Amino acid sequence: MKKIYHMTALLTCTALTILPSCHNDKSSDHSDGVLAVDVARPVTDSVMLYRTYPGTAGARASADIVARVNGTLLTRDYTSGSLVDKGTVLFTIEPTQYNDAVMQSRASLETARSEYTYASNQAAAMKKALESDAVSKLDVIQAESNMEQSAAAIKEAEAQLNLALTNLGYCTIRAPFKGHITSSTVDPGAYISGGGSPFTLATIYDDAEVVVTFSISEPQYQQMLGIRGTPQEEIFRKVPLSFDNELAHKYTGDLYYTSPIIDKSTGTITLKCIVDNPYGELRDGMYVTVHMPFGASSHALLVKDSSIGTDQLGKYLYVVNDSNRIVYTPIETGDIYRDSLRIVTKGIGPESRYVTSAMLKVRDGMEVKPVEAR
Incomplete structure (x- = not known):
């Protein structure tokens, strides 16, 4: 038993001596610290190689929303900056005086028609009386003249009624097309003087598609057209676009317009491309970088x-x-x-x-x- 004890102690000491040596060997494998x-x-x-050109985006169409009659602005029926559909009511102007004008014009038209009926019957009677020499030919001429004046009065009354209806229609202002609309220049309750000249209330932009306009030098334009192995149709389609602030979606444009003249002061040609805007990220006035192909590298x-x-x-x-x-x-x-x-x-x-x-x-x-x- 005593011998076994000494042998165990010897093995334990040997193991304790060996373990640190093994640990040191493992560390040395990574001591260089190389990443x-x-x-x-x-x-x-x-x-395909590209050159970049600065451009600006503009709405496909824009229009000022104007008041064309005088009156108090009653309502503004949209949220500033919102997308409105074609025909949406945007503003209403106090219509009372224009309703009155319509009623008055309709009454004048009825009077004119009644006077024409009387004048036409009188002219017919005069013609019949002339056959029996009961009246003179001058009386017949006068009766026919009265009938013609009555007919003219009808046309004038119809024109006045159309004008009154038009002015009444101007009291309700609708969106001419679908688009984003700016804030109003005036608030409800303000008096609008639009009868003399149209008064701008807001502006609407049809930006379902935007037009990017940019300029390119004439030599570079010719170089672009001369790219070998690529049909012009492909060059002018899917032109890459980028923006100062990265957008959530990628955009390309199709070239559809090339200016027929060269700007003599700059030596450049104006080009335009149309860009789909399904997410509404592109707005009128945005700065755009257009990437135009100018050659190929193999x-x-x-x-x-x-x-x-x-x-x-x-x-x-x-x-x-x-x-x-x-x-x-x-x-x-x-x-x-x-x-x-x-x-x-x-x-x-x-x-x-x-x-x-x-x-x-x-x-x-x-x-x-x-x-x-x-």
């Missing part, structure tokens, strides 16, 4: 757009060199491609390895362990 980062190489592909370098950083010097990539060290690399970029890739026109080559992860943890000159996806 592993994912890297990728640029994708080479044939892409060996364009494409990198992940999310891997590109931006600082005061411009855009850059973190590139891993042959010594597995980070190199801060300024680059020049082109347009986005297939939503997630960006064309790089200068700064890297097709075999460059750029960092795609842990970008906030790396710095220029830092040693890393590059992990390249297969």
